Amino acid sequence: MRLCGTAIAILLVFGTTSAFAAPIERAADSAECKGIIARLLEATDESFDHYSPSGEDVFFRNPKSVLSCTGHRHAGISLTWDEGGFPPNEWFGLLAKAGKAVTGADLTKLESASRQCYRSALKDRTELADMEIPNAKIECQDFTPDGGGLNISIWMNDALSVSPVLNER
Numbered sequence: 001m002r003l004c005g006t007a008i009a010i011l012l013v014f015g016t017t018s019a020f021a022a023p024i025e026r027a028a029d030s031a032e033c034k035g036i037i038a039r040l041l042e043a044t045d046e047s048f049d050h051y052s053p054s055g056e057d058v059f060f061r062n063p064k065s066v067l068s069c070t071g072h073r074h075a076g077i078s079l080t081w082d083e084g085g086f087p088p089n090e091w092f093g094l095l096a097k098a099g100k101a102v103t104g105a106d107l108t109k110l111e112s113a114s115r116q117c118y119r120s121a122l123k124d125r126t127e128l129a130d131m132e133i134p135n136a137k138i139e140c141q142d143f144t145p146d147g148g149g150l151n152i153s154i155w156m157n158d159a160l161s162v163s164p165v166l167n168e169r
Contacts, residue, residue: 026051026054026055026056027055027056027069027070027071028051028055028056028057028058028067028069029055030069032069032073032075033058033067033069033075036067036069036075036101036102037058037067039101039102040060040067040077040098040101040102042101043097043098043100043101044060044094044097044098044101045062046060046061046062046065046098047060047061047062048060049061049064056068056069056070057069064079064080065077065078065079065080065098066078067102073156074155074156075102075155075156076102076153076154076155076156077098077099077101077102077153077154078151078152078153078154079091079094079095079098079151079152080149080150080151081149081150081151082143082148082149082150083148083149084147084148084149085148086118087118087150092111092114092115093111095110095111095114095152095154096108096110096111096114098154099114099136099138099154102154102155102156103135103136103154103155103156103157104135105133105134105135105136105154106133106134106135109133109134110133110136110138110154113131113133113136113138114138114140114152114154116131117129117130117131117138117139117140117152118140118142118150118152120140121140121141121142121150122142122144124142127141127142127143127144128140128141128142132157134157135156135157136154136155136156136157137154137155137156137157138152138153138154138155139152139153139155140152140153
């Protein structure tokens with residue numbers, strides 16, 4: 001009986017160890033993130049640059065943006081404006097297209113909320129603002145006192161459960 005218990009313990013230890021030894025899939029390699037990447041490339045004419053060492057971030061160029069895939073139903077896109085002054089309409093339009101590709105949220109609402117978030121960040125002494133619309137959370141940081149610039153991130157807000165765009169597989 002004792003020998004049987006020892007054998008079971010050994011099998012459990014080696015079975016558990018071999019499971020941990022298997023390669024861990026990077027978040028950016030998940031089917032969900034790959035789908036978001038494909039939608040981003042199609043919607044924005046972005047081009048792939050590189051993955052972060054952790055595999056959670058996907059960097060694009062033209063314009064520079066970062067897609068973060070940190071887990072199931074938790075992805076976001078960040079765009080930075082660093083040319084000073086208020087970003088042009090085209091920049092907010094591109095941001096909204098990228099945000100829609102990630103969240104499935106309404107394009108017009110994304111663009112309007114992003115502008116409103118930026119204006120709120122300009123007025124706030126912390127230079128930070130955020131707001132939520134259906135399917136998306138928008139986070140803004142203004143760098144005007146530091147010489148200008150802006151970073152806006154648009155995150156999924158449980159969008160997968162209600163967005164027909166994200167439910168396509």
